[in-house]
Amino acid sequence: MATQLGVYVYGIVRAGHRLPFGQNGVGPGTHRIRAVPAGSLSAVVSDAPESLRARRRDLMAHQEMLLALSSGGPVIPMRFGVVAPDESQLVAQVTREESRHTATLERIGDRVEMNVKALPAEDALEPLVREDPQVRRLREEARRRPGYEANLRLGEAVAAALGRRATAAAARALEEFGPLADEVAPGPEVEGCVRNVSFLVPQSRTALFRDRVEECAARNRDRVELRLTGPLPCYSFVAPLTAPAGA
Amino acid sequence: MTTTTTTYTGEVACVPRAGTLYDCLELILDRGMVIDVFIRVSLVGIEILKIDIRICVASVDTYLRFAEACNRLDLETDTRSKTVPELFGGGGMATGIGKAGAKKAARSVGGRVKEAIGAGGGDSEEDRDEEEGPSRTTTRRRSGTRTAGSRTRTSRRTRED
Numbered sequence: 408m409a410t411q412l413g414v415y416v417y418g419i420v421r422a423g424h425r426l427p428f429g430q431n432g433v434g435p436g437t438h439r440i441r442a443v444p445a446g447s448l449s450a451v452v453s454d455a456p457e458s459l460r461a462r463r464r465d466l467m468a469h470q471e472m473l474l475a476l477s478s479g480g481p482v483i484p485m486r487f488g489v490v491a492p493d494e495s496q497l498v499a500q501v502t503r504e505e506s507r508h509t510a511t512l513e514r515i516g517d518r519v520e521m522n523v524k525a526l527p528a529e530d531a532l533e534p535l536v537r538e539d540p541q542v543r544r545l546r547e548e549a550r551r552r553p554g555y556e557a558n559l560r561l562g563e564a565v566a567a568a569l570g571r572r573a574t575a576a577a578a579r580a581l582e583e584f585g586p587l588a589d590e591v592a593p594g595p596e597v598e599g600c601v602r603n604v605s606f607l608v609p610q611s612r613t614a615l616f617r618d619r620v621e622e623c624a625a626r627n628r629d630r631v632e633l634r635l636t637g638p639l640p641c642y643s644f645v646a647p648l649t650a651p652a653g654a
Numbered sequence: 655m656t657t658t659t660t661t662y663t664g665e666v667a668c669v670p671r672a673g674t675l676y677d678c679l680e681l682i683l684d685r686g687m688v689i690d691v692f693i694r695v696s697l698v699g700i701e702i703l704k705i706d707i708r709i710c711v712a713s714v715d716t717y718l719r720f721a722e723a724c725n726r727l728d729l730e731t732d733t734r735s736k737t738v739p740e741l742f743g744g745g746g747m748a749t750g751i752g753k754a755g756a757k758k759a760a761r762s763v764g765g766r767v768k769e770a771i772g773a774g775g776g777d778s779e780e781d782r783d784e785e786e787g788p789s790r791t792t793t794r795r796r797s798g799t800r801t802a803g804s805r806t807r808t809s810r811r812t813r814e815d
Contacts, residue, residue, distance in 0.1 A: 418687075461683065463675065466679070466682055466683075469682060470682055483687050484686045484687065485686050485688065485689075486683070486684070486685065486686035486687065487682045487686070489687075489689060489692055491689070491692045492692070497689075497692075500689050500692070522678055522681060524677065529720075532723050532727060536724060536727055542724070546724055549721060549724075549725060558717070558721035558722070559718065561717075561721040561724060562717025562718055562719070562721035562724075565717075565720040565721070566717060566720055594680065594681060595685070597680055603680070605681070605685075636677040636678045639678055639681065642678075642682065642685035645685075645687045646685070646687070
């Protein structure tokens with residue numbers, strides 16, 4: 408039965424990694440996880456559900472399984488939705504890349520991913536209107552000759568100016584708490600964000616990192632909104648490294 | 655006295671709650687390891703989630719909202735301030751059309767999502783789940799009452815969970 412649908416892969420861990428109990432996997436109904444040994448590693452899998460879609464519930468099951476796994480040691484998180492045809496093919500694949508996976512687990516160690524998104528601070532229009540001559544001028548125009556067009560021009564200028572201010576403030580902010588991280592990886596572009604950056608932070612330093620981000624966010628409140636998510640599984644730090652210089 | 659042993663020590667306390675899914679969606683879908691030879695189940699919904707529903711808040715709507723907020727500002731240097739109703743007196747109809755347009759756009763995106771999801775024949779509870787995107791975004795974008803403290807910590811969808 409399981410072989411027909413394949414196995415859903417959550418992540419790769421070291422052999423002997425303690426699996427969390429009672430955590431349900433991806434898919435409707437009960438999907439218990441198990442470790443599939445592959446040399447010095449294990450793949451953590453469950454039977455693949457019959458139909459798999461990016462449902463909120465399943466995304467969360469994937470995420471929470473990885474978080475639960477993380478408490479037992481380093482985990483290479485798979486992207487959501489990886490399904491192997493069967494266990495033997497999975498073992499073959501994992502074993503083939505064993506040294507790379509081992510190095511990645513080493514690299515992750517006891518670190519976690521902290522993600523920071525920077526968005527324009529939309530609540531802080533007043534300083535913007537005061538400081539930006541163009542916005543100020545368009546605002547005057549919109550007040551003298553109110554109408555759809557004038558408002559559109561004003562709004563567009565405001566959106567652009569908010570974006571500029573946020574981008575500049577975010578760049579400065581990232582320099583402040585960036586050094587607390589061991590590695591930094593730009594995240595995918597996200598609609599509405601001027602920056603999306605992930606940081607690889609030692610577990611012992613996450614509280615400090617959070618404090619620093621929050622303090623920075625408070626100071627730059629009228630320019631940028633900083634949103635911190637984490638600790639997360641190290642999604643952004645498990646891709647094969649691009650060949651280092653000289654290699 | 656009962657002593658409650660809590661696993662939420664200083665460090666674990668900031669484990670993301672379910673509510674923060676929205677803020678790391680792109681990491682779960684775009685990052686993480688893939689094994690090339692395995693077919694990553696082609697998931698109806700991923701593309702939609704990514705193109706995202708966030709787009710529902712059309713730019714025009716955003717611009718008009720900014721303009722409105724901007725006009726509402728009461729800078730003391732400005733002596734000839736008008737109230738919002740006055741301001742929109744002339745452009746009211748046009749604004750209305752703009753808003754209706756944005757709403758229509760949002761509806762049609764919602765429709766597309768429904769179609770795509772409906773094609774998978776899933777249960778209705780899940781479908782509702784996936785459609786929550788647009789309204790949530792709209793709520794966040796429109797609300798001006800976020801507190802500074804909540805900004806870095808909570809996501810748009812905390813309440814739901």
